[in-house]
Amino acid sequence: MSAKAKFTKKENNTGELKFEIDQDTIKKGLDTAFDRVKKSLNVPGFRKGRVPRQIFNRMYGEEALYEDALNSVLPDAYEKAVSETSVEPVDQPQITVDSMEKGQPWAISATITVKPEVELGDYKGLEVKKQKRNVMKADVDARLEELQKQQAELVLKDGKAEKGDTVVIDYVGSVDGKEFDGGSAQNYSLELGSNSFIPGFEDALIGHSADEDVDVKVTFPEDYQAKELAGKDAIFKTQLHEVKTKELPKLDDDFAKDVDEDVDTLEDLKKKIHDELKDQKKQAAEDAIQEEAISAAVKNAKIDEIPQAMIDTEVDNQMNQYMANLQRQGIDPKLYYQMTGTSEDDLKKQFAKDAEERVKTDLVIEAIVAKEGIKPSEDEIKAEIKSLADEYNMEEKAVRNALTDDMLAHDIAAKNAIQMIVDSAEEK
Numbered sequence: 001m002s003a004k005a006k007f008t009k010k011e012n013n014t015g016e017l018k019f020e021i022d023q024d025t026i027k028k029g030l031d032t033a034f035d036r037v038k039k040s041l042n043v044p045g046f047r048k049g050r051v052p053r054q055i056f057n058r059m060y061g062e063e064a065l066y067e068d069a070l071n072s073v074l075p076d077a078y079e080k081a082v083s084e085t086s087v088e089p090v091d092q093p094q095i096t097v098d099s100m101e102k103g104q105p106w107a108i109s110a111t112i113t114v115k116p117e118v119e120l121g122d123y124k125g126l127e128v129k130k131q132k133r134n135v136m137k138a139d140v141d142a143r144l145e146e147l148q149k150q151q152a153e154l155v156l157k158d159g160k161a162e163k164g165d166t167v168v169i170d171y172v173g174s175v176d177g178k179e180f181d182g183g184s185a186q187n188y189s190l191e192l193g194s195n196s197f198i199p200g201f202e203d204a205l206i207g208h209s210a211d212e213d214v215d216v217k218v219t220f221p222e223d224y225q226a227k228e229l230a231g232k233d234a235i236f237k238t239q240l241h242e243v244k245t246k247e248l249p250k251l252d253d254d255f256a257k258d259v260d261e262d263v264d265t266l267e268d269l270k271k272k273i274h275d276e277l278k279d280q281k282k283q284a285a286e287d288a289i290q291e292e293a294i295s296a297a298v299k300n301a302k303i304d305e306i307p308q309a310m311i312d313t314e315v316d317n318q319m320n321q322y323m324a325n326l327q328r329q330g331i332d333p334k335l336y337y338q339m340t341g342t343s344e345d346d347l348k349k350q351f352a353k354d355a356e357e358r359v360k361t362d363l364v365i366e367a368i369v370a371k372e373g374i375k376p377s378e379d380e381i382k383a384e385i386k387s388l389a390d391e392y393n394m395e396e397k398a399v400r401n402a403l404t405d406d407m408l409a410h411d412i413a414a415k416n417a418i419q420m421i422v423d424s425a426e427e428k
Contacts, residue, residue, distance in 0.1 A: 029069035091309035121300025131285035
């Protein structure tokens, strides 16, 4: 299909791929083009779609089929030329036809952007920061305090409201003496110190008791979402109905059984918390070592300028993965944007921030896989399929149909390379 394919590297990770399309392939393309064209031809003396090829060539010339024929055979010819030269394009090629002489192979040039070359530096035995894995008594006590607060009950309080208390209030807001939409509520529960209201509102209620009326004076922030209120001074006539405080449960065996049905005593709960924190710290340490070691390996490597096409592809991949995760949770993308007050462009900008660094990391990992000759076994591929099937609640057959062995092997090899870097890292 293609012969004499040759790639010439140029500046900025671009190059020119030259190849030919042989006569046998051209003939097949011309046949395909003619079969498609003749269906719409009206030639006197012949039924529609029945005009012979010789008559067509005499009337229009075989060259009239060249463009359609080229469109038919070019994709496969290009892919074969790419395979022959072992280049790795990262964007769509810009095709130029050098010659399409009758009876001769067609000569094609493709200007392509290729993956940057990577010159690896040190990636084994990298020094990383010593990570803490010990679980202290204070860590367990802090977790117990969190659970205690979660189980706290709100009880009526005599006396003045303090930060952390919850007040039940009616309020009516006004600007320049006029009430505004959304500025009033009745029997509203507000935790003082939660910062869920306009700055200054919650602080103004501290020190007041139930059945008091308070005129709360605040200024809306300049960036307030309701533009008509931004930067305006407002008064909220507020009536306190109740002041409630959190009453913490006693730390005893009954408390332990309330928060975890699998334990019988407070000591059992403490041991379980200790073991959970130990696992969390171990995982956090491994994650920190991996991040630091991989970052160092990337920093030690020399990489040509990253093509914009690779960065754009990375952003698109991140977007698609994020949206797929939302949909698996039953969240519609449009609803997500409404809930978060963001847009598709906002999300793209967020992923674009670290896209170049992620591309560099992938390139370095691929280079390490190649240098180390890492090739996953069939057993590893089977295990990965099972793992993915369990993670996404799919049949293993469906996973195998969705992913080729090459795709699975690529991901497993990358994981193995990362693990090799992490295992060889030295904590200092």
